[in-house]
Amino acid sequence: MHAGDVAITEVGPRDGLQNTGSFMPTAAKKAWISAEAAAGVRSIEVCSFVPAKLIPQFVDAEEVLAHANSVTGLTPVVLVPNVKGCERALAAGARRVMVPISVSEAHSMSNVRKTTAQAIEDFARMTDLVRAQAKAQRAQLVGACSTAFGCSLQGAVAEADVVRVALALRAAGADAISLADTVGYANPEQVKRLFRAVRKAIGENFPIEAHFHNTRGLGLANALAAYEVGVRHFDSTLGGLGGCPFAPGASGNVVTEDLVFMFESMGVNTGIDLGKLIAVRQTAFAALPEAELYGHIAKAGLPKGFQPRLHAA
């Protein structure tokens, strides 16, 4: 990856599906993951190791992860809400584990019934689990600061709190930090300010990622703002599927196709074939007929004479 390139993690099979009404058949999930990987998406968050009684959608987490692990060139990511989930994920062969920690105490209590400090302690226990793995198989842990840009329960979230949580996660042994706009409250000025502050605290070269929702329409503008202050890793979902079941009103991640279009049109390489990616919408969502799909580029079509940057790197 060149300095100007971006990495995009498709989080649809996890963030996109956790809030849908109906179960997506395991075969459809596998086909979706394979099709996106074939379009050049090298990182996909494929499932959540959360108890099936809480989110039945992820009852097949082990099987989906096993499939994703078999796809050449793909690094699957899994989400875990707690230590037990992390144990399951590692046992299932997870190579990259996303652990959300709510900076908002109100959201943390509502989401996992723990204070933010307790969630950080749990994260430290997960880093112990990972350190106990054989070095060659050691999984990476991403500490995700959720509600980093505001919370629909608490309202504003202090930037000092986000910096403190990010520092604690790094100190506990995180391999990367993610800042997540869980409920779609972020604005571009805030994005620049917060990413600058966190990067200054954890180190400019420490891996950092951005997870934006498009709830209030600013998803791409926020991604642009983050790019401008040096962020090169973004989450998004095909068709803008998704939301947070514990945060009322939070629906719709940044649309992967539109995000890829924005970057490619700017001359920023994503490594993704936009035409193939758009075609995946039909494959993936045939199995979810009631899902509300978003996204502009799939409807409007590519500009005449559009030159993607595909494989320029």
Next chain:
Amino acid sequence: MHAGDVAITEVGPRDGLQNTGSFMPTAAKKAWISAEAAAGVRSIEVCSFVPAKLIPQFVDAEEVLAHANSVTGLTPVVLVPNVKGCERALAAGARRVMVPISVSEAHSMSNVRKTTAQAIEDFARMTDLVRAQAKAQRAQLVGACSTAFGCSLQGAVAEADVVRVALALRAAGADAISLADTVGYANPEQVKRLFRAVRKAIGENFPIEAHFHNTRGLGLANALAAYEVGVRHFDSTLGGLGGCPFAPGASGNVVTEDLVFMFESMGVNTGIDLGKLIAVRQTAFAALPEAELYGHIAKAGLPKGFQPRLHAA
């Protein structure tokens, strides 16, 4: 207006309506204009002086402009496609006249059956008309470079051509220049590059405006990019209504409510009351039941604890 503030021109009654299937009753247009002005919108493009046989929607242009001219604190803008339209507009009391000049020759021929050079000559004739007015009543002319970021007929549009047209319009006597992404092809990098190039050519302090469509989802990101290089005047439409009837696939301007939300959340003053503005959607579009409305903030609601910058200037 402070240096960091932005001015927003609502162009819905013109750009938004020219492509709708049904006629919006004159009384509804007047009510829409009054309601937006009451929400703090100080500039509204209210009609087009185009022959009614071409676009029947604007058969009531004189009456709508007369109403808009009577609204306290509002500067109405009108669009004219040619010299005859300009004569009609000035006779009707127009104070600010928007004249689109297609930088794309293909679009110019398709739209007004003139080459770009011929359209610039027409623009010069319009400046003669304005100069013949009594100085106190003199209307302002905005030279709008349409298809400045690409054209669905021609494809790419050379940046040197845009600079050349902008310079010619300024030399002919334009009071301001607008760069319009008529068909939604612009990307943030291009926006920065082109506005920088044009401002360098016409002068950093010469009034310049941005007109973005959201056809491919990048409208707000493009507005952010333009803001970052010093642009402080933006067009948009309530509910994202609109498009260009002569440019296939071009539907949906930037959504005024979402644009105001973006700027206000960044701490940039728009002078517009966002709550009142969102309420105008219902008033305005009751008269257009079949229109497709866009926009996120009206559906998602304001963030908890959101502090608008209203009247901070």
